[in-house]
Amino acid sequence: MKNPKSFVEKWKRDGGIVVHLTMYGLPIDNVIDRINSENKKILIIVGSEKVEGWFYYNSDYNIAIGNQPHSEVAALAIFLDRIYKGGELNIQFSDAKLSIIPQEKGKKVIKNE
Template sequence: MYGINIADIENELEKIRYPLLVIVGSEKVEGWYYYNADYNVAIGNQPHSEVAALAIFLDRIYKGRELYMEFGDARIKIIPQKVGKKVIKSG
């Protein structure tokens, strides 16, 4: 919440290449990281959870595509259902 609002640097986020190191936190993060980071990104300017901030940041980076990712070596697959749940386990 101390950096540049994510909405103001969305175009810059498109230029980020991987691998990517993301450090999430505030007062517990040493100042060195703030001064040496390529981007100091804020998810809003009000207090919120670090997990929520990371989820929003990753959603912006992936542009929602992460919701459709599948891992070829997954041992458990969840099949979306309107009611109930369907889990397929392999090997």
């Protein structure tokens, strides 16, 4: 992306909210209901040690998944789990090209027409 700051500004102008996942924000359990109640598209910024201060000040929410070092992928997974209230595990996409069938062993993939 050539200019992430412009992307964030446009996202907000278009009515979306910006959530920055960081160790330094408010605890996720204190703000997740407020985010869900906004019922807007969410742009998620996953922080690391080199995030510019600009993103802290221009995000609608700075959310701490935990206050100890953790992986960015884990932070995103926890945030999405809270947003979807665990329901993301049961989402079925009507336009999916593949379906994964749960198996105790092996893999079963069906190509959808």
